[in-house]
Amino acid sequence: MTGYEEVILDHWRHPRHKGRLPDPTGSAIEANPLCGDVVRLEVRVEGGTIADARFSGEGCAISQAAASLLTELIVGKPVAEVEKMKDEDLLSALGGVVRTRLSCALLPLRALRKALASGAQRTSPPGEV
Amino acid sequence: MDERIRDDFPILRRHEHGKPLVYLDSAATSMKPSAVIEAEADFYRESYANVRRGVYELAAAATDLYEGARAKVASFIGARPDEVVFTRGTTEALNLAAWGLGETHVDPGDEVLVTEMEHHANLLPWQEMARRQGAHLRAAAVTQDGELDRDDLRRKLSPRTKVLALAHVSNVLGTVNPVVEIAAEAHRAGAVVVVDAAQSVPHMPVDVRELGADLVAFSGHKMLGPTGIGILWGRNDLLSELPPLLTGGEMVREVWLNWATWDDPPARFEGGTPPIAQAIGLGAAVDYLRAIGMDEVRRHGEKLTALALDGLLGRPHVTVYGPRDPKARGALVSFALAGIHPHDVATLLDQEGIAIRAGHHCAQPLHRRFGIPASCRASFHVYTTPDEVEHFLAALDRAWEALR
Ligand SMILES: Cc1ncc(COP(=O)(O)O)c(C=O)c1O
Numbered sequence: 001m002t003g004y005e006e007v008i009l010d011h012w013r014h015p016r017h018k019g020r021l022p023d024p025t026g027s028a029i030e031a032n033p034l035c036g037d038v039v040r041l042e043v044r045v046e047g048g049t050i051a052d053a054r055f056s057g058e059g060c061a062i063s064q065a066a067a068s069l070l071t072e073l074i075v076g077k078p079v080a081e082v083e084k085m086k087d088e089d090l091l092s093a094l095g096g097v098v099r100t101r102l103s104c105a106l107l108p109l110r111a112l113r114k115a116l117a118s119g120a121q122r123t124s125p126p127g128e129v
Numbered sequence: 130m131d132e133r134i135r136d137d138f139p140i141l142r143r144h145e146h147g148k149p150l151v152y153l154d155s156a157a158t159s160m161k162p163s164a165v166i167e168a169e170a171d172f173y174r175e176s177y178a179n180v181r182r183g184v185y186e187l188a189a190a191a192t193d194l195y196e197g198a199r200a201k202v203a204s205f206i207g208a209r210p211d212e213v214v215f216t217r218g219t220t221e222a223l224n225l226a227a228w229g230l231g232e233t234h235v236d237p238g239d240e241v242l243v244t245e246m247e248h249h250a251n252l253l254p255w256q257e258m259a260r261r262q263g264a265h266l267r268a269a270a271v272t273q274d275g276e277l278d279r280d281d282l283r284r285k286l287s288p289r290t291k292v293l294a295l296a297h298v299s300n301v302l303g304t305v306n307p308v309v310e311i312a313a314e315a316h317r318a319g320a321v322v323v324v325d326a327a328q329s330v331p332h333m334p335v336d337v338r339e340l341g342a343d344l345v346a347f348s349g350h351k352m353l354g355p356t357g358i359g360i361l362w363g364r365n366d367l368l369s370e371l372p373p374l375l376t377g378g379e380m381v382r383e384v385w386l387n388w389a390t391w392d393d394p395p396a397r398f399e400g401g402t403p404p405i406a407q408a409i410g411l412g413a414a415v416d417y418l419r420a421i422g423m424d425e426v427r428r429h430g431e432k433l434t435a436l437a438l439d440g441l442l443g444r445p446h447v448t449v450y451g452p453r454d455p456k457a458r459g460a461l462v463s464f465a466l467a468g469i470h471p472h473d474v475a476t477l478l479d480q481e482g483i484a485i486r487a488g489h490h491c492a493q494p495l496h497r498r499f500g501i502p503a504s505c506r507a508s509f510h511v512y513t514t515p516d517e518v519e520h521f522l523a524a525l526d527r528a529w530e531a532l533r
Contacts, residue, residue: 004473004476004477004531004532009531009532012532034488034489035470035471035472035487035488035502035503036470036489036501036502036503037470059470059502060473061469061470061473061532062472062473098476098479101472101476104472
């Protein structure tokens, strides 16, 4: 069966950075009311860099795998770079997502953008993220 | 069911991801036979004009076709044509019912009773009406087996209950509610009984008089007919008491600048140019279903449901919602795979050309009742084959292997 690339199945079965951060500088929850997907993304920003990130939540394989992969992509990166991340960047890192499920795949990215905007150590003015 | 029926449905020749389409979402909407597609096209090609207003021959011909469709639908459900109101669908029909009953039957402090298994279309119009009238909305519980809790319903039915609105067949659980008995109880309490028949009329013989309800709503697009056309059936004396939802052209008698008198039903409820071609298409769908015979349609649905239920219940990782007995349900089965989100199941099946529904099926309170955000649903109609159900079960095993 296709549709679920190896990377999605891998992150779904073996989630990275799953759990809660004891000391987040930014945190946000995004939910998809249509299917009940929920993703909480927490980040700790230190000196303009994402020092650590965690996700928690529940839902479909695509939303949870995307959240896991996203945390891998951002930890250790400068906030300024992460803020420039586009939807397509995450989708291609996932190996492509069928068009009926884009909202699931992008849920964690929406949470990340909110989490960064909520954080004290913002590097860009609100509204730009 | 004769397999040649499939040739009547051109869309079933379609392929999805290189695989033949296996369409198992007929409860959402059914596919259309050529007879329906052609009836609509022929009307546009040969007899098209607005109805009820022209003095010329073409308009009279169009009106005959439109009213002829009404007569076909009426006879299909054991009704008189003047009791059959064309609407845009079940949703509009139920909104019309809720609006009219609110204006005439419900006062502050009264109660409106629904059930936990309602589609949002048979919940939100009553919520809104209760709010407008200062009435209370109550909901009869659903048991763990997916049946209506009859004792709870009886407890909640009282002389304050002015309206009972319930589904004939649940679009999630498949449960066939015993409307005849329930309507009798509700009538003894003095309530008007409104039935959402969106999932029953397309799949089983329904005689609105035997049903014992006062108002019955259903949609053309779920019974092989076009979109944009549906029915509100009502007892004529009750319809005559109700005010229109849509005011405008063609639903009035006398219009002055500051007052107007309404036409009789059904015209009173069909303000504006109606979906004429769609009504005619629905007439053709009724002809098509009658040629098969609704008893045969029901037998076929039961057979496929039994097959699907058997397969699903035999897999320990599958949870099935609703009654276990195919005779006690409509032509659909909702289910979930342990630990796997329904959307993942549906996406994996889609890769094999199999279209099933995943989500809350416009019944959020019911899913909350069962503590789940969503479910999968496979549903059938006359063109569905036992082979397709077997194919679906096999694909479900592959999805399970891929994600477990
Ligand atoms: C039980 C039930 N009620 C109401 C509706 C709404 O029908 P429509 O969308 O055609 O107005 C549906 C279909 O989705 C249904 O299954």
